[in-house]
Amino acid sequence: MRRRLYVENWAPHYGSPFEADDEVSPATAEVQLEVESKGKPWQPRAGYDGGVESIAFIDGVRRIDARVTIDDPELGPVPGICISLAYGAVIWDARARRSEIAEARVQRLAIFAQGQSVAVPQAGPTLRYRSESVPTSDPAALTTVMQTRMRQAEGELGRELARRGHLVIADGPIHPLEPASVVGYIKSQRAAYLPPEKVPCVAALGPGERTPLFVFSSGGSFARYSWYTRLEDIEHGHTWSGVARCECTGAFALEDASRLADETTFLLPRFASAAHIEARAPQNLVPVAALERHLRRLLGDQALVYRALCAAVAGTPLR
Amino acid sequence: MSDDTKSPHDSVGRVMGTEHTTTQEFRVALDSDNYLQLDDLVVVRSDIPRLGELHTYGVVTETEAIYEGATFESDTHRIAADGILPAQKVRSAHVAVTRVHPEVWVAPDPGQPVFRAAGVQRERALYVDEMERPLPVGVGRDGQAVFVDLDFFDGRKGGHMSISGISGVATKTSFALFFLRMLTARRDVVGAGATNLRVLVFNVKGEDLLWLDKRNAHFARDKKHADTWKVLGVEPAPFPSVAFWAPPRRQSSDAVVPDTGSRHQDVSAFRWTPRELIDEGLLRFLFTDASDARNQIPFIEERVRHQLSRWAVDVAGRPGAVVLRQPPPGGHPRRTTVKPAPGELVIDDLSTLVEAIEPHIDPEDGEPDRAWTGRVQAGTLSAFLRRLHAAVHRLGHLIKAGESRRIDRQKAQVTVVAIQTLHELAQRFVVGALLDETFRHKEQSGQRLPLSAIVLDELNKYAPREGTSPLKDMLVDIAQRGRSLGVLLVGAQQTASRVSPEVMENASIRVVGRLDAAEAERAEYGWMLPATRARARLLKPGTMVLSQPSIPVPLVLTFPFPPWATRREEVAEDGDAFDEIL
Incomplete structure (x- = not known):
């Protein structure tokens, strides 16, 4: 009896969708609140136009194309997933007042559990899945890999674009290893980092204003500068609606981090989305939403990809 | 076949693949550095399995442009004014298929480059190659002649x-x-x-x-x-x-x-003589109102017309004039002329003709002459006469004896x-x-x-x-x-x-x-x-x-300014600039 690969006929998205949450938990984060305010009361600070020439907005999308199983005579069924990642950037040219999708890349991966890895037959001209594996048999670990690969790819692209001179707005927290002009942009505020006495400052923010910088580190290993900024006054909104959190590397000197925060604070409201158009308005920025639509298109038609995989795999004996 | 459908460098765009192409029409996604306008002629080459090369010819019926990536109308501002939304301007054109060559009705392939039809391709698109006698009747948007198949005008095929x-x-x-x-x-x-x-x-x-x-x-x-x-x-x-x-x-x-x-x-003046009117039966064209046919007027008219041709005799020395005389059995001999009797009415215009007919139709005393009227009601007879009198007033000057002035x-x-x-x-x-x-x-x-x-x-x-x-x-x-x-x-x-x-x-x-x-x-x-x-x-x-x-879709053409005058003010005097440009 030989090992065989099967595509499960379960819907690929069956099972709990795994949402990335890299937010540092407040319990583990050590927050320093006075790096910029130097002990003075917190007041909203207006951003300013630092003459930024271009902004690169980075985003990525991912999809489980199919759940697969290696039928191993000795190990029994080994679960795996075939996934597609697409990530890219929209670059806004300040002078030309034009946005363009500048980068868009697709990766396809097959991830198997229990340290197993088999080659997935090519399912189409552009449907090549690179195989890798996780040592555990926990199915959730498979999606964690997907998440990690996504973040890595986005991080790499962000640093690359920052090196080319763009101000980079990354989707979600940054991976702050390298001093680069990459601003992590966090849409939703699930974790509360501020003590009660600083919260009124967030409530007092007007559009285009930010809180003073604060620094937090996790486990003492690295530090990030962070600040809250308001994109828009939302009618009938609560005090935190229209607020986003940004962060940049702690490798910057304070004045560089301040400048980056000010420039970003000045620019971001312009990209805020409208509530009647975007469900995650205003935080889900217009260029990012457009990029996301574009990237989803690049993943290809889900039903078509699934069918192609089924056809290619159909009980294939594995070498 | 010329090579112009093979090198993609001069194509204007590609056949759109987001919707079905058909044998009737398809759309073209235009290259960003090119355009098509209404009435432009295009050609597409497709490779059809078991058949080989197929050329689809068409004419542009509509052109469009849109921001791809814009979902809402207000996105236009986000794209064009602030530039915060990435989007692509896409121009496209609708093409109505005029012809496929060879004649196998297969829709063109999506993604194929689209070319302006020029030279041989243009003639094919317009079926000129199939017209035995193509007569130019104007120019298309490209300034080239547009033809009609003369066979369909001069009676050979239509x-x-x-x-x-x-x-x-x-x-x-x-x-x-x-x-x-x-x-x-x-x-x-x-x-x-x-x-x-x-x-x-x-x-x-x-x-x-x-x-x-x-x-x-x-x-x-x-x-x-x-x-x-x-x-x-x-x-x-x-x-x-x-x-x-x-x-x-x-x-x-x-x-x-x-x-x-x-x-x-x-300019020559034209008119008919009473003789011509009678011989050619032109009387019927005095009763051309569409309402005349609803009563019995055509019936009387036909009787009268017939009687006139029997009764009319030429008058000696009065060309075109006639008198009405009861014909002998076998009718009046042809080409005889008579001298009018004293008091006999000589018909030398429409008015005298009507005067001569009237006694037969509506005599002052007695019954109408059945040979002239048939069995119609008195009201119809007077309607007939009323129209005759009206005709005298309206076109009496077109009927007059004398030398023939009919249109040559x-x-x-x-x-x-x-x-x-x-x-x-x-x-x-x-x-x-x-x-x-x-x-x-x-x-x-x-x-x-x-x-x-x-x-x-x-x-x-x-x-x-x-x-x-x-x-x-x-x-x-x-x-x-x-x-x-x-x-x-x-x-x-x-x-x-x-x-x-x-x-x-x-x-x-x-x-x-x-x-x-x-x-x-x-x-x-x-x-x-x-x-x-x-x-x-x-x-x-x-x-x-x-x-x-011969062409399944209508063509839009323009025809040139006339070299002949259409008003007196336009008439060129001698020595005008007219000749210099030729």
């Missing part, structure tokens, strides 16, 4: 032309004359039919057509005009052989003067008959008489050649959709049989929906200028594509939509 469009922009008549000019000037295309080709044109409004033989001073203002004529292969010149005819003035005593306003020189269609290639000054009844009489003469002449010869073309504007007056009249019957007859007899009708009307369907349906070639919006929606214009219909409301003078049996 006949007649119908021109519709609102009045005022003078396009219908202008196009008709331009077409005639092509027909008379391109003998190389027309072939045998060009020899002794005769054209009969009625001038029904203004005096636009009385200057066809004069050069147009405005022609030289723009060199483009001459260039266009050059493309069409015709020297821009006035009609070389034209004869002008007009009815005589009413008050002209003995001298017969044509009734025209602006031009008198070289052989005098020139183009005969222009000016009837604009006449009452409607008289216009119908003249049109009826001349069409009858033309048609009868061809019927007798039984030959298609030489061709005889008739240009008649306001066709709805002569062959209306509702009712019947002798004139309508004849036009229907011409429409149906004229094709084989070489009598070709170029009919024009504001609204095709008001013209007898029998006449319209028999026109193989249909041309439309600007249309009234409501009119454009009518079934009569069903042959136009929806996009063309919408445009027909906006066509400028000089732009027409042409439909012909």
Whole structure:
């Protein structure tokens, strides 16, 4: 009896969708609140136009194309997933007042559990899945890999674009290893980092204003500068609606981090989305939403990809 | 096959693959550095399994542009003003397929490069390669000639032309004359039919057509005009052989003067003698109102017409005049002349004719003469007489004894008959008489050649959709049989929906200028594509939509400014700049 690969006929998205949450938990984060305010009361600070020439907005999308199983005579069924990642950037040219999708890349991966890895037959001209594996048999670990690969790819692209001179707005927290002009942009505020006495400052923010910088580190290993900024006054909104959190590397000197925060604070409201158009308005920025639509298109038609995989795999004996 | 469909560098775009292509139409996603405009001709090459190379030809019917990536209308501002939304401007074009070559009806492949059709490809797109005798009738958007298959005009495969469009922009008549000019000037295309080709044109409004033989001073203002004529292969010149005819003035005593306003020189007056009226049965064209047929007037008219031809005898020394005398058994000997008896009424015009008929129909005492009236009611008889009296008043000046002044269609290639000054009844009489003469002449010869073309504007007056009249019957007859007899009708009307369907349906070639919006929606214009219909409301003078049996989609063309004058003010004096540009 030989090992065989099967595509499960379960819907690929069956099972709990795994949402990335890299937010540092407040319990583990050590927050320093006075790096910029130097002990003075917190007041909203207006951003300013630092003459930024271009902004690169980075985003990525991912999809489980199919759940697969290696039928191993000795190990029994080994679960795996075939996934597609697409990530890219929209670059806004300040002078030309034009946005363009500048980068868009697709990766396809097959991830198997229990340290197993088999080659997935090519399912189409552009449907090549690179195989890798996780040592555990926990199915959730498979999606964690997907998440990690996504973040890595986005991080790499962000640093690359920052090196080319763009101000980079990354989707979600940054991976702050390298001093680069990459601003992590966090849409939703699930974790509360501020003590009660600083919260009124967030409530007092007007559009285009930010809180003073604060620094937090996790486990003492690295530090990030962070600040809250308001994109828009939302009618009938609560005090935190229209607020986003940004962060940049702690490798910057304070004045560089301040400048980056000010420039970003000045620019971001312009990209805020409208509530009647975007469900995650205003935080889900217009260029990012457009990029996301574009990237989803690049993943290809889900039903078509699934069918192609089924056809290619159909009980294939594995070498 | 030329190579221009193989190298993608000069393509204008690609066949769109987001929607189905069909054998009827497809769309083109245009390259960002190129464009297509309405009426452009394109070609696409597809490789069809088991068949090989297939060329799809088409004409652009609509062009579009959109921001791809914009979902909401306000996204336009986000894209164009602030630039915060990435989007791509995409231009595209709709193409109606005119032809596939070889003729295997398969839709073109998506993604294939689309080329402007030029040279051989353009001819294929327009079926020129299949036309035995392509006659240029204007130029397309690309400045190149657009052709009609003459076989579908001159009776070989079809006949007649119908021109519709609102009045005022003078396009219908202008196009008709331009077409005639092509027909008379391109003998190389027309072939045998060009020899002794005769054209009969009625001038029904203004005096636009009385200057066809004069050069147009405005022609030289723009060199483009001459260039266009050059493309069409015709020297821009006035009609070389034209004869002008007009009815005589009413008050002209003995001298017969044509009734025209602006031009008198070289215009001949025409009229008929009572003898001609009787011999040719023209009496029936005095009863052409569509309402006449609803009562029994045609019945009496026919009786009277018959009796007149039996009773009329020529009067010695009075050419064209007759007296009415009871015929002996076997009838009056032909060509006899008599001297009128004292007191006998000599018929020398319409008024005396009516006077001579009246005693038979409505005698002062006694019963009407059944031989002249048949069994009709008294009311009908008086209606008949009322119409006769009205006719005396309205067209009495067209009937007079004397030397024959009937229109001589052989005098020139183009005969222009000016009837604009006449009452409607008289216009119908003249049109009826001349069409009858033309048609009868061809019927007798039984030959298609030489061709005889008739240009008649306001066709709805002569062959209306509702009712019947002798004139309508004849036009229907011409429409149906004229094709084989070489009598070709170029009919024009504001609204095709008001013209007898029998006449319209028999026109193989249909041309439309600007249309009234409501009119454009009518079934009569069903042959136009929806996009063309919408445009027909906006066509400028000089732009027409042409439909012909050999091309499955209508073409939009423009025809050049005429080198002949259409008003006295346009007439070029000698030494004008006209010649310098040629």
